[in-house]
Amino acid sequence: MVADRRDFYEILGVPRTATAEEIQRAYRTLARRNHPDVNKEPGAEDRFKDVTEAYDVLSDPKSRRKYDRFGAQWRQVPDDVEQRAGARQRASAGAGYPGQGAGFGGRGDVGEEVDLEDLLGSIFGGRPSGGGDRFGRGPVPGADTEAEITISVEDAYHGGRRRITLPGGAGGRTREYEVTIPAGVTEGQRIRLAGQGSGGARGGPSGDLYLVVHIAPHPRYKLSGRDITVEVPVAPWEAALGATVPVETPGGAVRVAVPPGTSSGRRLRLRGQGLPNPRGAPGDFYAEIRVMVPARLSDAERRLFEELATVSSYNPRGDR
Known part of the structure; x- marks a missing residue:
């Protein structure tokens, strides 16, 4: 053409x-x-x-x-x-x-x-014919390119250096990069590697490489923007009487106060304990309570639950 x-x-x-x-x-x-x-x-x-x-x-x-x-x-x-x-x-x-x-x-x-x-x-001596350079004379900058990388929730929380390998272009050779993952990076955010895109023409600068971040599903944590949610199992008596329970977060273990009378599904917020935000307020961390019942009861536990059933007037279905 x-x-x-x-x-x-x-x-x-x-x-x-x-x-x-x-x-x-x-x-x-x-x-x-x-x-x-x-x-x-x-x-x-x-x-x-x-x-x-x-x-x-x-x-x-x-x-x-x-x-x-x-x-x-x-x-x-x-x-x-x-x-x-x-x-x-x-x-x-x-x-x-x-x-x-x-x-x-x-x-x-x-x-x-x-x-x-x-x-x-x-x-x-008449109309011109032929001649001229097909591609002009000035330098042409290279095109920007994109690639996708997948990181863990912990990587997104802490950031740090990471070596990644990306497929090559027409030559088929892979390329390796040392990438700085910023603390608080979120799903879909792009990390720019200046000058690592396609090469320029006639001495023009190379384009940039943009890494599109995806955060892998986690066995415990659920992400929503910068907010993190984790399910916290508690015993029936802890939920009824209140308790302080340990909870693991990406930033380390903390202790969460479960108020008396807490039911399954209640979310307890730890303000500012979600993903960091270098340009604003960090996300929050939510401990979502799940009341767990023993699969098998000892004789003593059974007697106590039977006694509770006898003396308690609480009806969870009638209160709705």
């Missing part, structure tokens, strides 16, 4: 009035989507080359002006001819911003058509 035969603005999906920031944003999105290290679909590499060429031209103010003035054959126009064309047009019709195709049967937005045969005849 030869991108010169298509409109560069169309390739990037931006209007002709797009700002430099909009052009760069469009390029980074399309380059990431079509980079050969990321996209293995047929035609993706050709699309990546077209996107790169379009960005080369439109990101440079000088080449963009020539492209807007002379269209698909802009590379064949020497700089001094482009300047003479602009001076001639301004002299005859005032300054303007001509559209693509002026001088080739298409009209500019302002002013007269530019006759390239007249302008180039003394240099080329």
